[in-house]
Amino acid sequence: MKEKLEQIRTNGLEKIKNTKIMSELEEIKKELIGKKSELSKVLKSMSTLAPEEKKTIGMLATQIKTTFTEKVQQKEEEIISKMSVLDEPIDLSIPGKKVTEGALHPITQMKYDLNDAFLSLGFEIYNEDDISSEKYAFDNLNFAKNHPARQSMDTYWIAGTEDKSGAERLCLRPHLTGGSVRYLLEHGAPARFVYPGGAFRNETTDARHERAFIQYEALIVDKDISFSSGMVMIQTILEKVFGRKINTRMREGFFPFTEPGYEIDMECLVCGGKGCKVCNHNGWIEVMPGGVIHPNVLRSANLDPEEWTGFYINIGLDRLVMMRYGVDDVRLFHSTDLRFLKQFK
Numbered sequence: 001m002k003e004k005l006e007q008i009r010t011n012g013l014e015k016i017k018n019t020k021i022m023s024e025l026e027e028i029k030k031e032l033i034g035k036k037s038e039l040s041k042v043l044k045s046m047s048t049l050a051p052e053e054k055k056t057i058g059m060l061a062t063q064i065k066t067t068f069t070e071k072v073q074q075k076e077e078e079i080i081s082k083m084s085v086l087d088e089p090i091d092l093s094i095p096g097k098k099v100t101e102g103a104l105h106p107i108t109q110m111k112y113d114l115n116d117a118f119l120s121l122g123f124e125i126y127n128e129d130d131i132s133s134e135k136y137a138f139d140n141l142n143f144a145k146n147h148p149a150r151q152s153m154d155t156y157w158i159a160g161t162e163d164k165s166g167a168e169r170l171c172l173r174p175h176l177t178g179g180s181v182r183y184l185l186e187h188g189a190p191a192r193f194v195y196p197g198g199a200f201r202n203e204t205t206d207a208r209h210e211r212a213f214i215q216y217e218a219l220i221v222d223k224d225i226s227f228s229s230g231m232v233m234i235q236t237i238l239e240k241v242f243g244r245k246i247n248t249r250m251r252e253g254f255f256p257f258t259e260p261g262y263e264i265d266m267e268c269l270v271c272g273g274k275g276c277k278v279c280n281h282n283g284w285i286e287v288m289p290g291g292v293i294h295p296n297v298l299r300s301a302n303l304d305p306e307e308w309t310g311f312y313i314n315i316g317l318d319r320l321v322m323m324r325y326g327v328d329d330v331r332l333f334h335s336t337d338l339r340f341l342k343q344f345k
């Protein structure tokens with residue numbers, strides 16, 4: 001009996017030692033210490049043995065079982081540590097999968113370029129929440145009480161705030177300008193900052209109108225901001241974005257928060273000023289309304305209009321991107337047509 005057990009031990013250890021595959025080891029484990037194993041049979045037949053032999057054989061059989069269990073476990077760990085993460089051998093001749101690369105949308109890229117240009121001029125980048133209020137979107141900005149933009153036809157008022165007014169009447173911001181007073185109230189003057197972001201209008205969409213769009217606004221407030229320093233700022237920004245001098249002109253424009261206000265045009269770069277469908281055949285394209293900050297807006301920001309003055313510009317990102325790449329239809333940028341957008345990678 002003892003010799004038989006020794007034989008089982010030698011054979012078993014040899015089998016464990018020689019296997020290299022997990023599934024095979026599972027089989028060996030069953031064979032060596034499972035219910036139907038030789039070892040189990042020996043243990044079961046022990047009742048027929050004399051008491052003295054029973055003790056010796058019993059101890060030996062238990063010892064062998066422990067050894068097998070330990071060795072199987074060691075082998076398991078060894079196999080796992082040598083295992084490859086691949087289930088199958090690698091065929092290096094199979095062509096690889098092409099990784100699809102994303103890229104920034106040209107409008108986003110323009111926003112980042114403008115951020116860089118303004119940061120280099122000492123401006124701060126400010127972010128306001130998309131949800132604003134009647135106070136910030138209209139009251140602070142010198143909009144008349146009956147101004148049509150306040151009506152729901154233009155502004156998305158938020159449910160539950162409709163019968164309220166001022167700071168309690170909430171809306172999705174219809175333009176970014178409200179953020180200017182919010183910043184000035186938080187930081188005071190002098191100040192120079194930009195505040196890019198989304199604006200939302202309750203409009204019927206067509207080729208020129210969208211319900212949500214990205215705007216980019218800048219404001220500089222100081223003691224001696226002249227009209228000409230506003231103009232220099234615009235020139236500098238355009239030069240940084242386009243890498244060369246860009247011809248601009250200003251026309252009178254009206255916005256409740258400016259006094260006086262301007263429409264700032266740049267020479268059409270699609271046609272080089274000769275006239276094309278983008279510039280309505282007049283060689284100039286309107287890229288940014290702006291103007292001198294209205295005294296009432298300064299008062300909303302707790303600033304004395306006798307002491308402070310400022311200059312707004314609201315940059316039309318879409319238009320600048322069209323000029324940068326000579327693209328003559330703005331809708332292409334919002335079309336999500338990858339054949340078009342992939343060209344800007």
Ligand SMILES: [Zn+2]
Pocket residue numbers: 268269270271272273274275276277278279280281283284
């Ligand atoms: Zn043109």
